[in-house]
Amino acid sequence: MPNASGAAAIAGRVPFALMERKHVLEIRDEIRSTAGAQNEVVKVISAMFGWAVDAGVAAVNPALRIKRLYSGDGFHSWTVDEFEAYKAKHASGTKARLALYLAMFTGLRREDLSIVGKQHVKAGWLTIRPGKTEKKTGVIVELPILPILQAEIDAGAAGAMTFLESEWKRPFTVNTLGNKMRDWCDQAGLTECSLHGLRKLGASIAAENGATDEELMAIYGWVTKAQSTHYTKKARRKLIAGRAAHKLLFTPEQKMDEVVPPDQAVEESGAKTEEKPNKISA
Template sequence: MPTFRMRDGSGSIRLKHVIEDTDRHGNVRVYLRRPGHLKVRLRSQPGTEDFLAEYRAAMMGATPRAPTGPLERRGSKGSFKWLCEQYYVSAEYQRLSGRTKYVRRGILDRICKKNGSKPYALMEPRHVRRMRDKMADRPEAANGFVKALRQVYAFAVEYELAQRNPARDVPYLKAKGDGFHSWTMEEVRQFEGHHPIGSKPRLALALMLYTGQRRSDIVRLGPQHIKDGWITLTQAKNRDRKPVTLSIPVLAELKAVLDATPTGNLAFLVTAFGKPFTSNGFGNWFRKQCDEAGLKHCSAPGLRKAGAALAAENGATERQLMAIFGWTTMKEASRYTNAARQKVLAATGMKLLSRDGGGPGRGKRGVAKRDTPHSSPSLKRPRRTQWRQS
């Protein structure tokens, strides 16, 4: 019995007697199969109101209407659509997570809708750049497009279906700004003031802030992940290819909120129907809680950034940040430690800009003190300098 994510962000749903079949071309078809009845195909997009209406009608014995549009045809050999069909049944595609499959196939299907009949062997880097640049106002979407093409052609090269990868040397676009707004401690206190301990929104904030995990992990986190005061979980991101398993202690601030808040059995955070949130459904719900607290510019991903900044400012090293947040390289951790070091160095160094002096190593009138022979034996004694008074 598959689980379908509702398109309106309200959560997920499981429907009795519904099955999914995947043919040898990677096409997923949804059917209603009741014992003693013929199998009926459900043609509407899963997770939509049309799909639910079609399901209810089929359960009552009504025969779904045949689609009014033309049936989808397979791509002719050598076309870009044909290449995508080969990719969908490859081992490389099948080992991706369900979410990654859904996103990548959506991108490739949109390309096929416009250019699916064109020979894939004739695609050049200039074609990729041209299509990428049309999405310049949406750099994340543009980069997802380039990444999807890179993976399709990497598969084609590996299986000797193509001689080169035209998207390999097309660079990603630089994102505008720093992404999601990073919460300040004042904003955290404002949220806490609006949502007291014991409420679901306060629990959500505590789980994100005091574990440092992504919302895709927060929605799965439950009592079964805690033992002897430690949280142990495998992060959802890349869990099918490069799984990252973390063990982090339960902070006293988080324990106080957990002890005072009703939670679900297998997931701490559940919907109004008692079921775990989907990642997107949780993001939409938490977005509304921020609005109610007067924080319209804040969101769930920004809390992870705030936690990383807080830990770095409290002295966490790159290795410690990697152990907490599950990063596998120092690149992301260095962003926060470098920012924290800059803040500390600026705090101690700004006094050196003072015209009145007063900083370390200066006299009453801003005159630099002489170095002693013992402090720098290999260096020449510097000249005595003084700020000129205007």
């Protein structure tokens, strides 16, 4: 990965008040080599200049409206087959199965799964303020505990303080929960799967089952349609393709336009040509 010395030289030659879009792009491309990391560089610079503009230190934010680089779909999204393979490996009543169901049927991120417990449930409803958006939007997620999840909570693996506890009866940290899920997935032969990928599977399944943008936003704590439309549009495309696929088949009218070989045409029409006798030369 490129070092930061080149970027430092670029920034050092340009007073911050004179920084332009091209300078931000130079810094982005110099100090990071992958699209996701380069996007983060622009994000940090934009936040810094956003503060500077508000404070009257700078006149403009040169990082605004720089198009994000495509960095792929991020975490691998589980498939239904992978979900079933994990279930086959980890039986009901185990912490591994409970983690699977909590992630799938609440849509919570890892940092929230590490703290969620009975204190967040009242009258069959889960209420929690997601850690990621606590300071940004303050949105609160409220959703019912589905019967399939409640049955697994009651199966015996849930802890007293938090639903997911370590072997020492203590809540997992964010990192230790991630590491433990990594072990559970590896035991099932699912080397590409992660907790966050279950969140993506859940959103995909919900969208394919007809969930609207607003419904996905309520479940996953999103405050804009930027994330939800990714799933609803994909689900609609699949639905539309399913309804339209039969249109690829030939219709009877189109079959009539096929070119028929002459021999086959004669055979099908039943017409016979008169046979001329061969001439024999004397």
